Amino acid sequence: MTRTRATGAAPARRLGSLAVALTVLALVAPAAASAAPGPAGAPGAxxxxxxxxxxxxxxxxxxxxxxxxxxxxxxxxxxxxxxxxxxxxxxxxxxxxxxxxxxxxxxxxxxxxxxxxxxxxxxxxxxxxxxxxxxxxxxxxxxxxxxxxxxxxxxxxxxxxxxxxxxxxxxxxxxxxxxxxxxxxxxxxxxxxxxxxxxxxxxxxxxxxxxxxxxxxxxxxLEELFPLGGPGFPDLGLDGLPAFAAYVVDGLRVARPDLRVDDYLTPVGAELVGKSEQLCFTELLAAAGDVGVGEMLSRPLSDDAFRTAVRDxxxxxxxxxxxxxxxxxxxxxxxxxxxxxxxxxxxxxxxxxxxxxxxxxxxxxxxxxxxxxxxxxxxxxxx
CATH class of the missing domain: 3.40.50.1820 (Alpha/Beta hydrolase fold, catalytic domain)
Structure with missing residues (x-):
């Protein structure tokens, strides 16, 4: 059975922002010491x-x-x-x-x-x-x-x-x-x-x-939006976009080392992605300052290799x-x-x-x- 219910502002007004959203890229958007376990156990062990x-x-x-x-x-x-x-x-x-x-x-x-x-x-x-x-x-x-x-x-x-x-x-x-x-x-x-x-x-x-x-x-x-990015990507006024983008790019480094993500970055982008590994979110926002996503990218993200990697x-x-x-x-x-x-x-x-x-x-x-x-x-x- 499928149930869909919606409440809130008029759909027409919300759909008006769809065009903006569909041009957005890269959004999203003392404890115990780190474990040093022995051989891997079963999931949940x-x-x-x-x-x-x-x-x-x-x-x-x-x-x-x-x-x-x-x-x-x-x-x-x-x-x-x-x-x-x-x-x-x-x-x-x-x-x-x-x-x-x-x-x-x-x-x-x-x-x-x-x-x-x-x-x-x-x-x-x-x-x-x-x-x-x-x-x-x-x-x-x-x-x-x-x-x-x-x-x-x-x-x-x-x-x-x-x-x-x-x-x-x-x-x-x-x-x-x-x-x-x-x-x-x-x-x-x-x-x-x-x-x-x-x-x-x-x-x-x-x-x-x-x-x-x-x-x-x-x-x-987001897999539909990332390929829209590249040099000169405009500032759309979305909260925290460069920081979110830096975290995603850093994650791709971890999960897909074969992709050579660094080849898509300018020196500014590489520096911010590097900082993302040390700084929590509010600190990374401050470090990003006025940097925009377009300044982070040295080439478009629209090639087949990047599209496939992001989708996966x-x-x-x-x-x-x-x-x-x-x-x-x-x-x-x-x-x-x-x-x-x-x-x-x-x-x-x-x-x-x-x-x-x-x-x-x-x-x-x-x-x-x-x-x-x-x-x-x-x-x-x-x-």
Whole structure:
């Protein structure tokens, strides 16, 4: 069954921004020490368990812990991710707490940017605290390379999605109060990861009871936009575009060393991409200053090799989902423009997927908070 619902500003006004969005390129858009594990274990196998630093604690959680676990890296080889487990207050219900596997938004790619290693944001406190209050345990992957060995491949869909799934496996191995019943939830970069987790959750982890996914502010359809980039690409006024582009290019370096990504960069672009490996998001924004995407690129990104690499790296699937998906987006989003989310929902619906689509009046992060009554009710109905 396909369900599509939309609320918010008039479609005509939103469609007016589609032309702009379709010319955008490159948007998207103290913890335990890094693990040094022995031979690779099975996906979800726990490597270490420890305590979260005080700044990474979630208000309203009765108990929390930090763990690291085996999953898959961006080249397809086994790799280690870390993450946090948060339990609601009170005794667990019969069968255990249902689980939200949370996929976080952009923080950066350096180890210091891992959510479990530093101060949890006010947004995450409010957003995840609501899920706890609704009776869900929250497990939150950092993703491969954030706080663990290697470099995080930003927006590499397959590895991020599998880290979200394997986080549930790992958390259940060390937390008996958790039910096998779970949903994937993510915003921004995390919305992208949640969609990839949703696409293969039942096939990849059949021993779990996956019910559905929530993805808001999702940077979809970027594989159609990247090939539009090149020298002189105009400044479209999108929030953080050069920083997001630097993270994606750095991720391609990690996942596709055969592509010779550096050949597409000017010295200015190469310098910013280099800085992206050391600086978290707000710091990289400051370092980027007034640099535009057009100044970062030495040649067009429209050749077949780059097109194919980008599609394989980050294209969100629009078929093959066997559980319901909730897609939400803010009409004032200037980080991941609304038409990208609208097109994702439309493609899912046209392909017969069970999708619920809602719009919200606010910008990027605010729209995720605005969605909470809808998304928590959606998840509760699935469970």
């Amino acid at each position: 726990v490597v270490s368990v420890g305590s979260l630093p005080a700044d990474a604690q979630l208000v309203g959680a009765r108990d929390s812990q930090l763990l690291s676990y085996w999953t898959e890296g961006p080249t397809g080889a086994p790799a280690v991710s870390s993450g946090a487990v948060y339990l609601p207050d009170g005794p667990a219900p019969t069968g255990g707490w249902p689980v939200v596997s949370w996929a976080h938004g952009t923080t950066g790619v350096a180890d210091a940017c891992a959510p479990s290693r530093g101060e949890i944001s006010d947004f995450a406190q409010a957003y995840l605290g609501t899920w706890l209050a609704k009776g869900f345990a929250v497990v939150a992957s950092d993703f491969v390379g954030l706080g663990t060995d290697g470099t995080h491949a930003y927006l590499h869909g397959r590895s991020e999605g599998r880290a979200v799934i394997d986080m549930v496996r790992a958390a259940r191995a060390v937390t008996p109060e958790l039910s096998p019943t779970w949903v994937a939830v993510g915003h921004s970069q995390g919305g992208h990861a949640a969609m990839f987790a949703a696409h293969e959750a039942t096939r990849y982890a059949p021993e779990l009871d996956y019910r559905g996914a929530v993805a808001t502010g999702t940077p979809a359809n 790296y980050l294209a969100v699937p629009t078929t093959g989902y066997d559980r319901p998906v909730f897609v939400g987006h803010g009409v004032q989003d200037t980080t991941v423009p609304y038409p990208l989310g609208a097109k994702l929902a439309a493609d899912l619906a046209l392909n017969g997927q069970d999708v619920t689509f809602r719009t919200y009046p606010g910008p990027h992060r605010a729209s995720a908070l605005e969605s909470l009554p809808d998304v928590t009710a959606f998840a509760r109905a699935l469970i």
